[in-house]
Amino acid sequence: MPSHSILLIENEAGLRDVLGDCLSELGDWEVRLSESIQEGIKLCEEKRPDVILIDASTPENDALLLVEQLKRYSVSESVPILLISDRANWFTLKEFRQMGFSGAISKPFNPSTLSSQVSRLMSLNKSAD
Template sequence: MPDHNILIIEDSPTMRQLIAFALKRIKGVRIVEASDGVDGLKKLSAERFDLIFTDINMPIMDGLKLVSLVRNDSNYKTIPIVVITTEGAQEDRERALALGADDYITKPIQPTKILDVARSLLKI
């Protein structure tokens, strides 16, 4: 059984791979990828996660809706959420934090930043 189960919800395969690549440096980590909010919710219901990384702009269900649904569900409301935004999208970022996201990272993404945020929220 992994020490840390992390869910990445991101429509861009490049970004998913970059985030996963960075997170794999955490010892005992297991990463599950989802390509949009709906896919993310499906994966979320199938197993327990310790951390969620989600993009804001995604097809089908965006990151803001996902943050709102997760925070209002008693089963998942304690899971830390990190949103991925662009620096210009300040409004989205503020909304995500207001909805209950724990932290955010901005594009262009640096693997060290992803790792720092994950370690801080996983308290390792």
């Protein structure tokens, strides 16, 4: 039985499947998949995840507004949001936190360490509270 639940928001179907498989099969996560931020917000309302992992690049027209909605949900429900991005190295953890995120994972990612990276960022978030 999975120990933690994660909402994965990724618009590219192939990458969404790979990320989901890495987290569920190699990391024992209960993974809920979403192809858009808007759908992800609805899924959060149905069942609170332990963490949200979102791809920073999305084709949604109102992505910034939707990310702000997701951040408000994250704050009110104490759910950390992690980014997965090829630009993750551009900012420090402190800068990500100032932007309302708990951390970031770089693309390309290592499938075998993805789950441990998410867990480590979650524990850093808990220790920062």
